[in-house]
Amino acid sequence: MERDNVWWKTGRVVVLGGFLAFAIFPLYWIVITSLKGQQEIFALPIRYWPEKTTFLNYIEIFRISHFQVYIWNSFLVSLVASAVVVMIAMLGGYVLARFSFRGKRQVMLGFLITQMIPMFIGMAPLYVMMSRMHILNSLASLMLVYTVMLIPFCTIIMSGFFQRIPTALEEAAMMDGCSRFSALFRVIVPIMLPGIAATFIFAFVQCWNELIMAVLFIDEESVKTIPVAMNAFIKKYDIEWGAMSAATVLSVIPTMLLFAFCQKYLVEGLTQGAVKG
Amino acid sequence: MANKRVATELKKPFRLKGEGMFIFLCLLPALLFVAVFTYYPLLRGVVMSFQNYTLFDLLNIHFIGLDNFAGVVTSPDFPRVAMNSFFWVVCSLFFQLLFGLVLALLMRRRFRGRGLYQAFVFFPWAMSGFLIGLIWRWMFNAQFGVINDLLLKTGIIDAPIPFLADGKWAMAAVIMANIWYGVAFFAIMILAALQSIPEELYEAAAMDGAGRFQQLWSVTLPYILPTMLVTILLRVIWILNFPDIIYSMTSGGPAGSTHIFATFMIEKVIFGQDYGQASAIGVIIVLILLLFTVFYVKATRVEKGGDF
Numbered sequence: 366m367e368r369d370n371v372w373w374k375t376g377r378v379v380v381l382g383g384f385l386a387f388a389i390f391p392l393y394w395i396v397i398t399s400l401k402g403q404q405e406i407f408a409l410p411i412r413y414w415p416e417k418t419t420f421l422n423y424i425e426i427f428r429i430s431h432f433q434v435y436i437w438n439s440f441l442v443s444l445v446a447s448a449v450v451v452m453i454a455m456l457g458g459y460v461l462a463r464f465s466f467r468g469k470r471q472v473m474l475g476f477l478i479t480q481m482i483p484m485f486i487g488m489a490p491l492y493v494m495m496s497r498m499h500i501l502n503s504l505a506s507l508m509l510v511y512t513v514m515l516i517p518f519c520t521i522i523m524s525g526f527f528q529r530i531p532t533a534l535e536e537a538a539m540m541d542g543c544s545r546f547s548a549l550f551r552v553i554v555p556i557m558l559p560g561i562a563a564t565f566i567f568a569f570v571q572c573w574n575e576l577i578m579a580v581l582f583i584d585e586e587s588v589k590t591i592p593v594a595m596n597a598f599i600k601k602y603d604i605e606w607g608a609m610s611a612a613t614v615l616s617v618i619p620t621m622l623l624f625a626f627c628q629k630y631l632v633e634g635l636t637q638g639a640v641k642g
Numbered sequence: 643m644a645n646k647r648v649a650t651e652l653k654k655p656f657r658l659k660g661e662g663m664f665i666f667l668c669l670l671p672a673l674l675f676v677a678v679f680t681y682y683p684l685l686r687g688v689v690m691s692f693q694n695y696t697l698f699d700l701l702n703i704h705f706i707g708l709d710n711f712a713g714v715v716t717s718p719d720f721p722r723v724a725m726n727s728f729f730w731v732v733c734s735l736f737f738q739l740l741f742g743l744v745l746a747l748l749m750r751r752r753f754r755g756r757g758l759y760q761a762f763v764f765f766p767w768a769m770s771g772f773l774i775g776l777i778w779r780w781m782f783n784a785q786f787g788v789i790n791d792l793l794l795k796t797g798i799i800d801a802p803i804p805f806l807a808d809g810k811w812a813m814a815a816v817i818m819a820n821i822w823y824g825v826a827f828f829a830i831m832i833l834a835a836l837q838s839i840p841e842e843l844y845e846a847a848a849m850d851g852a853g854r855f856q857q858l859w860s861v862t863l864p865y866i867l868p869t870m871l872v873t874i875l876l877r878v879i880w881i882l883n884f885p886d887i888i889y890s891m892t893s894g895g896p897a898g899s900t901h902i903f904a905t906f907m908i909e910k911v912i913f914g915q916d917y918g919q920a921s922a923i924g925v926i927i928v929l930i931l932l933l934f935t936v937f938y939v940k941a942t943r944v945e946k947g948g949d950f
Binding site: 489509620 | 741
């Protein structure tokens with residue numbers, strides 16, 4: 366590599382700084398808005414720092430809506446769906462990583478095609494299926510749909526993680542009398558924990574963020590998830606920006622924490638599983 | 643690349659008694675779920691696109707040939723929806739790729755705080771499209787939006803622009819939000835590819851007297867090209883199918899100026915309850931993507947780049 370001169374160095378810092386500003390400014394802005402009082406939000410000229418910081422917007426969203434219920438619902442749906450997805454994807458990913466068998470290519474292809482074809486085309490029939498199963502307007506419908514949506518991708522990621530663990534480990538365990546199944550759970554799973562955690566968090570964030578299916582399936586106040594409830598805010602108040610930005614901040618915090626925690630593993634998993642360059 | 647080689651070395655398939663049953667049982671849940679709740683609705687949706695399936699008239703469902711398709715294609719909105727979808731995909735993709743590439747190249751070499759920097763720059767990718775739409779909708783607000791304020795302050799414009807109320811600007815605004823969201827994905831993918839380039843290649847190139855740009859052109863870019871091609875393909879599919887940002891920013895408005903196929907379809911389902919036409923739009927999306935994928939794979943030989 367060439368030695369950097371001053372111009373290169375400065376240019377690099379400026380561009381990297383620019384990207385950072387571009388990435389975080391919207392977040393800064395929504396946090397600032399959420400801390401402003403009603404008057405300050407609509408004050409001109411626009412204020413880049415709240416004169417009087419207030420948490421009224423946060424109090425308000427719990428008062429005028431059942432925000433705690435929505436948080437709980439989102440949490441429950443995301444937790445159950447991602448836990449189920451991780452179990453199923455782990456078994457599938459293990460088999461795809463360790464064995465060669467007839468139909469393996471077809472299975473992989475079948476999973477990959479689901480990524481290419483829009484879920485929307487199956488949206489209407491899914492709605493009808495949910496209604497026949499009598500689980501419309503229940504959290505179960507979302508748990509089911511999210512699980513299904515995430516299985517293919519997570520299975521592929523998981524198989525990427527498994528491929529990096531030497532087979533010798535479970536061979537040794539099986540010599541010592543473990544069945545394949547218990548070798549998997551006693552020997553491999555503990556080593557795989559970072560990968561499993563990353564997959565779980567990826568799935569969790571996807572569920573937490575999903576809107577379209579939720580809007581389609583959920584109508585009743587008591588089972589709304591955060592995106593659905595916020596979507597309803599829009600119509601009701603023609604956007605109450607203070608409350609809306611507070612709700613946005615609250616609903617972003619968990620995903621941001623999880624993302625910061627797992628992005629390293631996730632990046633590895635993605636590049637391993639999804640695109641082997 | 644290196645990892646792949648290691649992976650195939652590690653993966654010594656070994657056969658034992660009862661192994662077929664084990665494979666079958668492990669794959670069964672995944673296959674069952676996907677078959678019943680993805681493939682079945684998919685096929686059903688294709689069938690629906692040939693039926694007059696509306697929720698108002700459930701007792702009288704029958705096949706109506708290509709009427710749904712005709713209805714969609716001849717609707718006055720259709721040409722604009724098609725154009726919008728095209729712009730939405732091409733502009734978003736171009737800037738996401740460009741910015742993602744620059745960002746990845748600059749992040750390749752270690753610097754102090756890179757981990758933290760990465761967490762901040764990549765976080766938009768972890769946000770929901772719906773919230774992204776809301777945030778940008780607020781920032782683009784004609785009267786109280788920060789973007790107008792910044793543009794006025796820096797003297798780029800001298801009167802506020804009604805970004806989301808004016809059809810011409812609204813499309814640019816939703817694309818802007820989508821760029822913000824998608825840069826991270828390209829950066830992540832390209833960064834991973836960059837990190838697998840063996841350092842010797844650069845040493846050899848430097849020995850041959852290649853300058854900085856020559857190295858970029860003749861070592862770096864060819865090496866990461868396969869990853870970029872695969873990522874582009876995935877992104878085209880995802881961007882075309884990603885209605886969330888538009889849905890919460892403009893809902894396709896004003897006057898349909900930001901409708902893309904995906905939002906158009908949602909409108910048919912949620913407001914029109916016309917599942918027949920919605921499915922027809924879905925089939926049209928699939929056909930477009932299939933055509934695109936076939937041509938793309940042929941033109942770029944992306945399948946050589948990686949089995950993804």
